Amino acid sequence: MSAEAVKALEAVDDVAHAYAGDVFHTPHYGQLEALHGCVIGVGADGDIKLLVYSSRAVWGEADDEDDARATPGKLSEAERAAVLRALEEAGVLTTLPKGDRLFPGFIDTHVHAPQWPALGKRLHLPLNEWLQSSTFPAEARFRDAAYARTVCRDLVRTLLQHGTTTTLYFNSIHLEAGQVLVQECLRAGQRAFVGKVSMDNKEENPPFYCEETAQGLRDVETFLEWTRKTAADARPHAKRDTPPLVEPVVTPRFLPSCTDEMLTGLGKIAAKHGCMVQSHASEGDWEVAYGAARFGETDAVVFDRFGLMRAPAVMAHSVFLTDDDLKLYAARGTGIAHCPLSNFFFADASMLSRKAHEAGVSVGLGTDIAAGPSPSIWEACRHSIVASRALTSGVHPFKHGEERKTHGASISHFEAVYMATMGGAKALGIADHVGCFAVGRAFDAQLVRVAHAPGTDSPVVIWDDIDDTGDVFAKTVLGADDRCVEAVWVQGRLVKGDAARFGDAAIDPTHGITVAVRGDGGSGYDSGASAGPRKGRSSSSSGGGGGRGG
Structure with a gap:
């Protein structure tokens, strides 16, 4: 087993919620990096604790799939399957809908x-x-x-x-x-x-x-x-x-x-x-x-x-x-x-x-x-x-x-x-914290859905028999709007989307600190109880989601 796989398995205990799907991000100017079969594990503090994927492709000014700037975490299929099993056993895994992509917020x-x-x-x-x-x-x-x-x-x-x-x-x-x-x-x-x-x-x-x-x-x-x-x-x-x-x-x-x-x-x-x-x-x-x-x-x-x-x-x-x-x-x-x-x-x-x-x-x-x-x-x-x-x-x-x-x-x-x-x-001045996906960064993300068949109300339609991954990215950027943004997370907290499908806001950096906003403009912060982190179960997009608090 590779060092990357060992590191990922060791990180499972620190994961409050994990998401399995495909990722689009641009960590370098002029280049798309697409991570296929990606799994991102988010801690109770909202930071990424685990990131692995099965394959990588790049488009843009540096179309080199062996680029030394690649995001770390590439695993064999067997190693990735082992990480998925561990996350499922921990009850923290959500499989994102097929065809959806995670973009950075x-x-x-x-x-x-x-x-x-x-x-x-x-x-x-x-x-x-x-x-x-x-x-x-x-x-x-x-x-x-x-x-x-x-x-x-x-x-x-x-x-x-x-x-x-x-x-x-x-x-x-x-x-x-x-x-x-x-x-x-x-x-x-x-x-x-x-x-x-x-x-x-x-x-x-x-x-x-x-x-x-x-x-x-x-x-x-x-x-x-x-x-x-x-x-x-x-x-x-x-x-x-x-x-x-x-x-x-x-x-x-x-x-x-x-x-x-x-x-x-x-x-x-x-x-x-x-x-x-x-x-x-x-x-x-x-x-x-x-x-x-x-x-x-x-x-x-x-x-x-x-x-x-x-x-x-x-x-x-x-x-x-x-x-x-x-x-x-x-x-x-x-x-x-x-x-x-x-x-x-x-x-x-x-x-x-x-x-x-x-x-x-x-x-x-x-x-x-x-x-x-x-x-x-x-x-x-x-x-x-x-x-x-x-x-x-x-x-x-x-x-x-x-x-x-x-x-x-x-x-x-x-x-x-x-x-x-x-x-x-x-x-x-926060480029070490947000802007792309990597272990140690905040999970600030948006889940973007496009249509894979004509006749829907989506502004972006993908024709699977002719559109490759680079085409999907281009058509999304040039056509997407808020109807395509299915879920949004900031520092691991779900701020848009169905909590039952994508995990609830229990992964909350405030850890129970409730913002008690008053109408009179006072500062109004209350450390009263909120719905704290709770145990979850493995889920897909069609079932209930859950998470595990730290």
Whole structure:
């Protein structure tokens, strides 16, 4: 018996629930790795304890089935059968439906939570007019914490339904509304990074949506400290060197919205607390011109001057970056939230995602709700491909040949899914924890179902006699939506799907710590009893599922 098989059998006792099926993931840029006959065992802490498979195939830029970068865990059929028997005897195995595939959970690196009710509104306007007439009024409503709770709860639920397991959020300028969003992410079980937005420049912000500098800075520190304590209290058992489920983010909206005093204070807070930073940078002509007129430098240089280009930090859009800007991003470890759909609406240009990757910059995908009128990272994948093809081929009908083209900009579905998973994880500084499947990583996953016969309501139909595994992946990426997302797990907890079929939420990192969300916006955490881990039994997708607690 191989060393891999021995290791897997030894890990069975640490497994609270195991899933047998096929896996698609993109641990490396430009390459799909398909693991056939895969078995993933998840511990009671939500981390992967065991991963084995019977065969592996790759597609993309490096079509080498003997690639040394292969995910460890390949076993002979006899060894894999032994692992399956051990898991069945332990009563923790679920066999996933034939034809379904496990994907890593998607990572959305740019969402404006207060804009959720304004999705799709007034996108015909230029950016600055849209902000003043639609966005700022929508965000100002978050002064009402009860309203904020209603919006945040629906948004978080919707993103999970679409397979988004991690989200980087801009909230509003309101401290209590920020706390509400943190609570709702913890309640629903979504991994999240949440920023209380900072906006104090009275010359650019409307009087109904602008804060005083000193109070704004105090609120940021209060929010950082409260969020860290609240997230820690939600998982007091955890003694692992892994990120909490929700983390705070220093969030200057963008350069026009902030005074120098605010930017200076935020840079000091980020350094003091070792905190992540997010903002918008080099998004459109108006924003770029504003920064050049006020500071005489590019956005990247200005943010760096204030200590806001750091690792991790994520700058949304970053469309109009110079080569020196890209070098600065790479040197500081600052990532990019690529928002291809909203770039079409407001940047009037497309971001060169491949060029940024080749410059050593981590690039994730963002829906940019509500400037991007879709909550789906599946759609963001498709839009990123379209944007790159528009750059590569050109779109002007009266320019011809080389005049119309941007060489080397094109990406495919392989790079798109990488940005939606590993690229986003790298940008957020959690690439050792999520983004692909491997022992020691969190089980953040989505089970994706496609139709294998015509005449169904599925947007993706596979023709088994002509579609190979690479075709299945391509058709899924280019056609899937939330109807295809059958189940979703975050840190091993089932947050979408039928618990009887896929295992219940007993595999819960809180271990009985219930998020008692109160309507008054208080922190409200209760260590009262919940349905704790319970013994399960071996099951298939058609029967009851179970799990075993640690």
